[in-house]
Structure formats: C-alpha cells, structure tokens
Amino acid sequence: xxPEEFRRQGHAAIDWIADYWASLDELPxxxxxxxxxxxxxxxxxxxxxxxxxxxVLADLDRVVVPGLTHxxxxxxxxxxxxxxxxxxxxGDLLSSGIGAQGMIWATSPAVTEVEQVVLDWxxxxxxxxxxxxxxxxxxxxxxxxxxxxxxxxxxxxxxxASGGEARVSGVGGTQWRVYGSTQAHSSLVKAAMMAGLGxxxxxxxxxxxxxxxxDVDSLRDAMVEDVGAGLRPVMVQAACGSTSTGAxxxxxxxxxxxxxxxxxxxxxxxxxxxxxxxxxxxxHLAGVEAADSFVTNPHKxxxxxxxxxxxxxRDRAALTGALSILPEYLRNAATESGExxxxxxxxxxxxxxFRAIKLWAVLRTYGLxxxxxxxxxxxxxxxxxxxxxxxxxxxxxxxxxxxxxxVFRLRAGDEQTLAAMEAxxxxxxxxxxxxxxxxxxAIRLAVGSWRTTLADVDxxxxxxxxxxxxxx
Amino acid sequence: xxPEEFRRQGHAAIDWIADYWASLDELPxxxxxxxxxxxxxxxxxxxxxxxxxxxVLADLDRVVVPGLTHxxxxxxxxxxxxxxxxxxxxGDLLSSGIGAQGMIWATSPAVTEVEQVVLDWxxxxxxxxxxxxxxxxxxxxxxxxxxxxxxxxxxxxxxxASGGEARVSGVGGTQWRVYGSTQAHSSLVKAAMMAGLGxxxxxxxxxxxxxxxxDVDSLRDAMVEDVGAGLRPVMVQAACGSTSTGAxxxxxxxxxxxxxxxxxxxxxxxxxxxxxxxxxxxxHLAGVEAADSFVTNPHKxxxxxxxxxxxxxRDRAALTGALSILPEYLRNAATESGExxxxxxxxxxxxxxFRAIKLWAVLRTYGLxxxxxxxxxxxxxxxxxxxxxxxxxxxxxxxxxxxxxxVFRLRAGDEQTLAAMEAxxxxxxxxxxxxxxxxxxAIRLAVGSWRTTLADVDxxxxxxxxxxxxxx
Ligand SMILES: Cc1ncc(COP(=O)(O)O)c(C=O)c1O
Ligand SMILES: Cc1ncc(COP(=O)(O)O)c(C=O)c1O
Numbered sequence: 005x006x007p008e009e010f011r012r013q014g015h016a017a018i019d020w021i022a023d024y025w026a027s028l029d030e031l032p033x034x035x036x037x038x039x040x041x042x043x044x045x046x047x048x049x050x051x052x053x054x055x056x057x058x059x060v061l062a063d064l065d066r067v068v069v070p071g072l073t074h075x076x077x078x079x080x081x082x083x084x085x086x087x088x089x090x091x092x093x094x095g096d097l098l099s100s101g102i103g104a105q106g107m108i109w110a111t112s113p114a115v116t117e118v119e120q121v122v123l124d125w126x127x128x129x130x131x132x133x134x135x136x137x138x139x140x141x142x143x144x145x146x147x148x149x150x151x152x153x154x155x156x157x158x159x160x161x162x163x164x165a166s167g168g169e170a171r172v173s174g175v176g177g178t179q180w181r182v183y184g185s186t187q188a189h190s191s192l193v194k195a196a197m198m199a200g201l202g203x204x205x206x207x208x209x210x211x212x213x214x215x216x217x218x219d220v221d222s223l224r225d226a227m228v229e230d231v232g233a234g235l236r237p238v239m240v241q242a243a244c245g246s247t248s249t250g251a252x253x254x255x256x257x258x259x260x261x262x263x264x265x266x267x268x269x270x271x272x273x274x275x276x277x278x279x280x281x282x283x284x285x286x287x288h289l290a291g292v293e294a295a296d297s298f299v300t301n302p303h304k305x306x307x308x309x310x311x312x313x314x315x316x317x318r319d320r321a322a323l324t325g326a327l328s329i330l331p332e333y334l335r336n337a338a339t340e341s342g343e344x345x346x347x348x349x350x351x352x353x354x355x356x357x358f359r360a361i362k363l364w365a366v367l368r369t370y371g372l373x374x375x376x377x378x379x380x381x382x383x384x385x386x387x388x389x390x391x392x393x394x395x396x397x398x399x400x401x402x403x404x405x406x407x408x409x410x411v412f413r414l415r416a417g418d419e420q421t422l423a424a425m426e427a428x429x430x431x432x433x434x435x436x437x438x439x440x441x442x443x444x445x446a447i448r449l450a451v452g453s454w455r456t457t458l459a460d461v462d463x464x465x466x467x468x469x470x471x472x473x474x475x476x
Numbered sequence: 477x478x479p480e481e482f483r484r485q486g487h488a489a490i491d492w493i494a495d496y497w498a499s500l501d502e503l504p505x506x507x508x509x510x511x512x513x514x515x516x517x518x519x520x521x522x523x524x525x526x527x528x529x530x531x532v533l534a535d536l537d538r539v540v541v542p543g544l545t546h547x548x549x550x551x552x553x554x555x556x557x558x559x560x561x562x563x564x565x566x567g568d569l570l571s572s573g574i575g576a577q578g579m580i581w582a583t584s585p586a587v588t589e590v591e592q593v594v595l596d597w598x599x600x601x602x603x604x605x606x607x608x609x610x611x612x613x614x615x616x617x618x619x620x621x622x623x624x625x626x627x628x629x630x631x632x633x634x635x636x637a638s639g640g641e642a643r644v645s646g647v648g649g650t651q652w653r654v655y656g657s658t659q660a661h662s663s664l665v666k667a668a669m670m671a672g673l674g675x676x677x678x679x680x681x682x683x684x685x686x687x688x689x690x691d692v693d694s695l696r697d698a699m700v701e702d703v704g705a706g707l708r709p710v711m712v713q714a715a716c717g718s719t720s721t722g723a724x725x726x727x728x729x730x731x732x733x734x735x736x737x738x739x740x741x742x743x744x745x746x747x748x749x750x751x752x753x754x755x756x757x758x759x760h761l762a763g764v765e766a767a768d769s770f771v772t773n774p775h776k777x778x779x780x781x782x783x784x785x786x787x788x789x790r791d792r793a794a795l796t797g798a799l800s801i802l803p804e805y806l807r808n809a810a811t812e813s814g815e816x817x818x819x820x821x822x823x824x825x826x827x828x829x830f831r832a833i834k835l836w837a838v839l840r841t842y843g844l845x846x847x848x849x850x851x852x853x854x855x856x857x858x859x860x861x862x863x864x865x866x867x868x869x870x871x872x873x874x875x876x877x878x879x880x881x882x883v884f885r886l887r888a889g890d891e892q893t894l895a896a897m898e899a900x901x902x903x904x905x906x907x908x909x910x911x912x913x914x915x916x917x918a919i920r921l922a923v924g925s926w927r928t929t930l931a932d933v934d935x936x937x938x939x940x941x942x943x944x945x946x947x948x
Contacts, residue, residue: 005562005841007494014490017566021486021573022479035585039815042589050597054843057563060836064570068833071586076575083583086827088575090477091529094489097569098536100781101493103548103560111555113507114543117514125522148620149825159670174674176648190801191826197798198631198824200672202646303827309572310829326669329662343511352670352824353621354663355558355775357782361540364532369477371526 005057013057020061021093024069025076028455032432033077035070042071073435078455079464082437084247084275084409085452089307095365096309099358106356109344110336116347119146119360122367126314129372130280130300133293136316138345144316145350146359150274151191153299153315154241156323156351158182158195160297161239161268163326164319171326175200180238181230182206185218185253187246189272213442216251216403218242220258227265237267242295244288245276248439248448250406252276256291263294268322271298274313278306279383279407281375296322305408305452307378308366312359324349378454382408385451385461392465398472402446410449411441414472418445424471434464477529485529492533493565496541497548500927504904505549507542514543545907550927551936554909556719556747556881557924561779567837568781571830578828581816582808588819591618591832594839598786601844602752602772605765608788610817616788617822618831622746623663625771625787626713628795628823630654630667632769633711633740635798636791643798647672651707654678655698657690657725659718661744685914688723688875690714692730699737709739714767716760717748720911720920722878724748728763735766740794743770746785750778751855751879753847768794777880777924779850780838784831796821850926854880857923857933864937870944874918882921883913886944890917896943906936 005013045067075086106115123144124137136142147153162170162180180201184192186208196206207230210222227237240262242253255271262269271277271292277300279285292298299315302308317323328349330339338344348354370378386408393399393412402411414421425436425447437448447468451461477485517539547558578587595616596609608614619625634642634652652673656664658680668678679702681695699709712734714725727743734741743749743764749772751757764770771787774780789795800821802811810816820826842850858880865871865884874883886893897908897919909920919940923933 007498010562011490011494013562013566014493014569015487017569017573018483018486018490020570022483024573026479037585039581039585039810039813040589042586043593046590046593048596050601050839051843052845054846055840057566057837057841060563060567060833060840061570064833068574068586068590071584071589072574072576073582073584075577075584076573083577086575086577088572090482090485091532093569093572094485094529095532096572097486097489097565098492098533100560100565100568101489101496101548102540102544103558103781104544105547105555105558105782109511110545112543112545112547113509113511114514114540117512117543118518118540121515121518124520129522149827151826152824155670155824162672170672170674171669172674173676174648175646175672194799194801194824197643198627199670200634200642200647202642202644204645309575310577310827311825327666329666338511341511352624352627352666353783354623355621355782361532361536365529367522368527368532369529371523373524374526 033435079434091369092309095362108346157270244273259294423475427471505907551906563841564781567834580818629742716745731766895947899943
C-alpha cells in the first residue's frame with residue numbers, strides 16, 4: 005500500500021466504522037448465527053495473490069457483521085459494557101501507526117513516561133492513595149486485563165511472603181492460602197491455578213445474603229483456622245463491584261484482617277472502580293489506602309477501547325521482584341542507573357504496545373467533568389430501570405441497584421425469568437445476561453454505553469414486559 | 477464526538493500517521509531524550525474540561541515524537557522488527573470500531589470463527605502439521621506475545637504430566653524440570669517463575685559453540701541424570717531462531733529426547749517461524765510434526781501490528797484443561813453443546829479483542845506471494861550485509877547469518893565493537909543492538925522492516941565504517 009493508498013483506505017476504514025455505528029440501532033444486538041455459520045462463508049486457504057483492501061471491508065459486511073453480537077449497540081446490556089469511544093479508537097490507531105515497543109524505557113522512552121504520567125493522573129482522578137503514584141515506591145501500569153492484574157498481584161504477594169524464594173525455588177513446600185468471597189471473579193481461581201497453587205488453595209468466604217458482600221468475620225475465622233492448621237495466608241482479594249450483582253466488599257474491614265494474617269490485599273474493582281471519578285461514588289473504595297494493589301478497567305465502563313486495565317501497587321519492588329529478568333541484549337545504561345522504570349518487569353509479557361495514548365486521549369478529550377457526566381448518566385439510567393421494576397408487580401429486584409447495574413427477576417420463578425430473558429435476547433431487540441443469586445435465577449441489566457439513551461432503556465423494558473406477559 | 481467529528485478526526489489521525497511515516501527518514505532512529513524529559517513536558521493532572529482531539533495530535537508532535545525510538549524507521553535494525561503495516565493497522569482499527577469481546581464463542585461468534593479459520597490458513601501457509609488445525613484435536617489461537625504462549629505451553633505440559641492434578645492442588649510435591657538451551661529466550665525462565673516452579677526448575681543446556689544450537693546429547697544426559705535423581709521432566713523448549721544469533725535447534729532430534737523423557741515439546745520460533753511461508757525456509761522447522769506446541773509472532777517480521785503471536789497446540793484439551801473456568805454468567809447452550817471453542821480457556825486473560833482481523837487483512841492484502849517476497853527481501857538484504865562485513869578487514873562475522881539477522885563484530889575487540897555501535901546509535905543514523913556470543917561482544921543487525929531498502933543498509937554500513945575508523 006502506497007502512502008496515498010493508505011490515506012484513501014484509512015479514510016474508508018474510518019467511514020466504515022462510522023457507517024457501522026450508524027447502522028447499530030437497526031441491527032439485532034445478539035448474533036443470529038449457529039456454530040459454523042461464519043466459518044462456512046470463508047475459503048479454506050489464504051489467497052496466493054494479493055486482494056485489495058476493499059475486499060476485506062466487503063467481507064466485514066458479508067461475513068463478519070451477521071456473526072457479531074454488537075457490544076457497541078445502544079441496547080447491549082449484558083455482562084458489563086466494553087465501551088469503545090471515538091477518542092480511544094483514534095488514540096489506539098495512532099499507537100499502531102507509531103508501532104513502538106515499550107518493553108523497557110530504553111526501547112522507546114515516551115511509551116513508558118507517558119504511561120507513568122497518565123496512570124498518575126488517573127490515580128488522582130479516582131482519589132486513590134498517593135502511595136500508588138510513581139513518585140514514591142509504588143506506581144501504576146496498564147495491564148491487558150483485570151485477570152492479568154490479579155495474577156500479577158498474586159505473584160507479587162508470593163514474592164513478598166516467601167522473601168523472594170518463590171521465584172527461585174517455586175511455590176512448593178508452603179501451603180499457601182488465597183481468600184476471596186463466593187462472589188469473587190473467576191479470575192482469582194484462575195490466577196491460583198496459573199501461579200502453581202491450584203484451585204484448592206483458594207478459600208471461598210461466605211457473603212451476606214442481602215448485600216452479597218464478603219462476611220468479614222468468616223474471613224477472620226477462616227484465616228485463623230488456616231494459620232492454626234499450618235497453612236500460610238498469602239493474598240486476600242476484596243471485590244468492589246462483583247460481576248454478578250455489583251456487590252461491594254468492605255475494604256477497610258478486610259484490610260484489617262489481611263494485615264493481621266500477613267496477607268497481601270488486592271482490590272478488584274474491575275468494573276466499578278472507574279466510577280470513583282465522581283466524588284459521590286468513592287464510598288465503596290473506602291479503605292483502599294490500605295490495599296497493596298488495585299485494579300480497575302477503563303476498557304469496561306470508562307470509554308477506553310479494550311485492552312486497558314489500570315493496575316497500581318503500593319510497592320513496585322514486590323512486583324518487579326517477582327517478574328524481573330534481564331537478558332544481555334536488553335542491558336542498558338538507563339536501566340542500570342535506576343532512574344527509569346522498565347515495564348517488562350510489571351507483567352507476564354515482554355513486548356508491549358503504546359497503550360497509554362488511548363487512555364490519555366480519553367482523559368483529555370472528555371476531561372474529568374465529561375467522564376463524571378458519563379458515569380452519572382449510567383447511574384441515572386440504572387435508577388430509572390430500578391423504578392420500572394418496582395412499578396410492575398410481575399418483577400422484583402433481587403439486590404439493590406449497584407451503580408449502573410440492575411439485577412431483577414420475574415416473581416413467577418426461575419424458568420420464567422430465564423425464558424423471558426431469552427425471548428428478548430432472541431428477538432435481537434436488546435441483549436441481557438443472567439446470574440444466580442442465593443440460588444435463584446436473575447437478569448442482569450448493565451447500563452454504561454455512551455450510546456444508550458433513556459429511549460433505549462424504555463424500549464428494552466417494553467420488550468421485557470411483553471416477554472413477561474408471554475412467559476410470566 | 478459526533479459522527480461527523482469522528483470522521484473528520486479519524487481522517488486527521490490517518491493523515492498524521494502518513495505524515496509521521498513520511499518524516500521517519502529524517503528523524504534520528506533512537507530517541508534523543510534523558511530520563512524524565514518526556515514527563516516534564518506534561519501537566520501534573522488530568523484536565524478538568526474537555527480538550528479538542530487536535531490538542532492530543534499536537535502533543536504527539538511536541539511531546540511524544542522526540543521521546544520515541546522509531547521502530548518503524550527504515551534504519552531500525554535493533555532487536556527484531558515489530559512491523560506495523562498499513563493493512564494490519566486498518567484491520568486493527570476496524571476491530572476497535574467493532575469493539576466486540578470474544579472471550580467465548582457466544583459473546584460474539586465471528587470473533588472466534590474468523591480466528592480459527594485464519595489460524596488454519598496460517599498453519600497451512602507455514603507448512604505446519606495438520607494436527608495443529610482446528611478440525612482435529614488441536615488448534616490455534618492468537619496470544620498477545622510469545623512469552624504468554626510459552627507460559628501457557630508450560631501450564632499445558634504441567635496439566636498433562638500431572639494428570640490434571642496441578643490445576644487442583646498445585647505444582648508442589650513433584651520436582652519438575654524444564655529444559656532449554658543457554659540461548660533460550662528469557663521468557664522460558666519467566667514462565668517457570670510464574671507457573672510456580674521457580675528459576676531453579678529450568679535446566680540450561682549447553683550449545684554448539686559454532687551454531688549456537690542446543691547440544692542434544694547434553695539434553696539427553698541432563699534428562700537421564702534428572703530422572704535418576706527423582707526429578708520429573710515436564711517440558712523441553714526448542715528455539716528455532718534464537719534471539720541472540722538466530723540459532724536453530726534441531727527440533728527432530730530434540731523431539732526424540734523429549735519423547736523418551738515424557739516431556740512436552742514446545743517450539744519457540746517467535747521471530748524466525750514466519751519465514752516458513754517460503755518453502756525454502758522450512759528446513760529449520762524440520763521435526764515440528766512432533767511438537768506439542770508451536771509459537772511464531774506475525775507481530776515481528778510478518779507485518780502484523782503488535783500484538784499478534786500465533787500459537788498452536790496438538791491437543792487443545794491439555795491447554796483448556798489447565799486454564800478452563802466456567803462461572804455461571806458465562807454458561808450458555810453453545811458451550812454446552814461442545815460444538816464451539818471458547819478462547820477464554822486458551823490464555824490467561826478473560827476479555828479478548830478481535831485480533832484476527834489484522835492477520836486476516838495481512839494474509840489477504842499481501843497474499844502468500846507478497847509475504848514470500850517480503851521475507852525474501854529481508855534475507856537478501858541480510859546476505860548483502862554479510863557480504864559487506866566480509867569485504868572489510870576490520871570486521872568479522874560472529875555467527876553465520878540466520879535468515880535476516882547478521883551478527884558481527886570489530887576484530888579490534890569488545891570495547892571497540894560496543895563503542896562503534898554506540899556511536900552509530902547516538903548519531904541517530906541507524907539503530908543496532910548488541911549481544912554476547914561465546915563471551916565476546918557482538919553487534920546484531922536485524923533486517924525485516926517493509927520500509928528498509930538497499931540504500932538504508934548501505935548508509936548504515938557507511939556509518940559503521942566511520943565509527944570503526946574512529947573506534948576500531
Ligand atoms: C469484578 C471483575 N473482575 C475481573 C474481571 C475480569 O476482567 P478482564 O476481562 O479484564 O480480565 C471482570 C470481568 O467482567 C469483573 O467483572
Ligand atoms: C526467540 C524469542 N522468543 C520469544 C520472544 C518474546 O517475544 P514476545 O515479546 O512476543 O513475548 C522473543 C522476542 O524477541 C524472541 O526473540
């Protein structure tokens with residue numbers, strides 16, 4: 005592709021996106037395909053000869069779009085949003101054009117320094133403790149996902165608890181214990197599996213049946229019991245905004261117990277943490293000053309195209325202690341001076357792209373005031389949904405609304421609840437997901453897309469009412 | 477940003493990239509900044525009010541560009557290339573616009589099925605064994621990096637060797653051993669650290685001093701010795717194209733030893749593997765039919781914007797066995813039918829973007845013939861460099877050229893070699909990296925950018941000759 009051709013095709017790709025977005029409202033939210041349908045439309049082998057880029061664009065329309073569930077659709081309410089905003093998309097595009105590798109400071113200094121600054125900005129914007137900022141012993145880094153952040157938190161915890169032995173001779177020999185509530189994200193168990201501790205090392209703590217928050221007395225009892233049995237607590241995870249219902253663990257109380265047990269405290273606020281850009285939504289993070297690490301995902305609610313999971317540690321030495329390696333070909337004066345940070349030692353990967361540009365672009369082009377407005381819009385729409393649920397006798401709330409997440413059901417029962425949800429999903433009108441709370445089935449409606457309006461929520465509610473009439 | 481504004485700014489971002497590329501030839505390859513220089517140009521906090529996107533573009537020129545080492549520069553010869561081609565950039569841009577999450581098939585079917593097809597295409601294009609294709613018990617997946625691929629290979633190996641016990645009760649209890657040569661990439665040791673085995677679990681095998689390939693007899697001896705001492709071989713890594721000199725391990729011979737020892741065979745062809753699109757460059761993969769897993773990085777030499785590391789396994793059950801988790805909210809009919817693949821269980825992360833589009837765009841817009849031409853151009857230029865080295869008495873080759881990598885030095889000695897390299901790097905004229913081979917310092921010149929011409933190589937050589945005159 006010549007430079008002129010790149011400009012032409014680049015403009016066409018931008019226009020394709022704008023046209024795709026304009027068409028979303030008319031598209032069924034959930035893909036209407038069966039397994040193998042997409043595959044069957046593609047040839048068996050790569051082409052021998054070059055095809056024009058237009059052929060790729062044409063196949064997006066012909067093959068890909070019908071096989072997509074449209075996460076950017078204004079009536080996508082399943083899981084949590086994965087907002088991709090114009091500013092973030094263009095920021096990431098620029099990163100692709102620059103094509104720099106930031107594995108260490110020396111391989112392209114701006115990649116590291118802009119990331120440090122943007123993570124400092126963002127920590128301040130969320131009201132996070134100064135200890136997480138890069139001018140002290142802590143610091144922030146962009147991880148790909150919260151799963152990776154939680155995994156690296158566990159590796160840091162093991163490094164600290166083992167006095168550096170884990171990286172040398174492994175995790176065997178000690179019976180480590182990791183704690184999270186029954187509502188902790190599955191990535192906690194996955195982290196324990198990957199770190200070589202195994203699923204059995206995760207002790208699952210009961211929750212309050214109403215709030216779904218961790219029962220901190222049970223945590224203390226479990227830890228005391230484990231220590232008595234010769235086991236070694238290594239990490240406690242507090243969930244601020246659980247995946248199922250948005251439950252908020254009491255970080256301050258958990259911090260106290262973690263401290264007593266000598267365990268690392270990791271706070272998983274993957275979805276809800278970004279709401280702290282609004283001062284009125286900082287309550288749920290109370291106690292975070294005592295956390296050893298904290299993760300929240302701008303790639304969910306906060307408009308930053310996947311992947312962008314912001315992760316901070318109080319003591320970066322534990323993290324880099326667990327992960328550092330220094331092959332000859334990466335030795336350099338800047339690293340040896342100790343004046344720079346080499347992000348390679350903050351995550352599992354070596355190579356790393358310039359992901360900070362997209363978060364930088366979001367923070368600047370929305371401004372903190374614009375981001376607050378975005379978060380408040382999501383919360384307002386969720387309150388509206390909660391009002392609709394209260395106004396229709398066939399429905400009931402299952403938990404209190406949490407920020408922009410509403411969890412409810414049909415009083416008629418589990419089967420009816422799931423059938424009504426499936427009817428809405430199958431119609432393509434909106435897309436919702438399910439969960440189980442205290443053993444009963446529930447529908448999750450997570451607002452948060454920058455495209456969702458009051459009209460979208462009302463339209464979805466009408467579809468649910470019709471489905472309730474048919475299935476309730 | 478309104479749709480019109482997105483189009484306008486999107487076109488501006490594309491044009492910024494085209495202009496940046498056009499300016500590369502005039503820019504110093506290596507950043508000319510000291511630690512803190514970039515940081516100092518940025519404000520201490522995020523802005524309260526929205527700024528126009530143009531302000532971000534302006535800061536790219538003012539703050540970012542001077543702080544970049546330009547990986548897309550035609551005279552960037554350090555490390556390995558991280559080629560970002562127009563087709564891949566636009567493919568990835570489209571993925572951002574679509575903004576779909578492919579953690580499981582059901583969350584957006586096309587994300588999974590296009591990836592399966594493209595990985596099948598690519599396996600065929602590289603001449604990889606049919607066992608790696610998705611229509612049997614194996615299959616391919618795009619990992620972010622080769623480091624992650626190697627890590628997941630190790631987790632799969634542990635899963636298989638432990639009969640599924642590792643994921644449940646951890647890796648303690650057995651003294652696992654992992655094998656790689658002294659030239660194995662540092663990600664192997666990092667994988668052992670992350671998996672809970674520790675660095676000490678990696679047994680480093682000597683190499684042939686001339687070829688730098690693993691000494692397979694030493695591997696056999698080490699394994700026999702370890703088994704005799706009650707240790708348990710779990711994985712052997714063969715390097716096809718080592719980072720330092722491009723050394724090629726003998727996969728077939730290593731496979732034999734791995735089989736005898738009951739160990740998983742992982743082939744790390746991160747850089748060199750993509751050369752197998754050319755039939756004449758498949759020799760170095762001979763024996764790969766016996767590998768349990770294989771990784772190569774289209775994000776290095778093969779024009780696919782980072783991140784795109786293609787990874788195949790012969791038995792996907794070992795991989796998903798090590799990594800699967802199934803929380804309630806992700807339960808769905810398609811998964812339960814067994815008819816689909818859920819890529820969440822193929823890597824550490826949960827969320828995943830539609831990375832297949834960029835590789836699909838590269839394979840189609842270059843065509844296999846275009847990709848072969850690109851690889852051959854890199855090899856030809858490297859041969860030309862080797863000829864230049866041979867023609868100047870002050871220089872000598874340190875190892876035979878490997879594909880597009882040339883490793884040489886100044887006969888005058890280590891200090892002179894490094895000083896000459898540093899002089900070229902500091903001038904900004906070209907950018908090279910160093911290594912150590914059999915204890916002596918050497919310069920690595922890795923060709924492979926789609927922008928590099930014969931004139932760029934010659935100009936770099938002249939700069940080296942001048943530096944040699946000054947330092948040799
Ligand atoms: C509370 C919580 N933690 C972690 C995750 C995992 O996110 P990621 O895909 O970034 O790993 C999620 C995803 O929904 C989540 O809700
Ligand atoms: C042989 C080899 N393996 C692995 C890697 C790691 O690559 P990545 O950054 O994709 O993890 C490299 C990087 O240069 C490499 O040369």
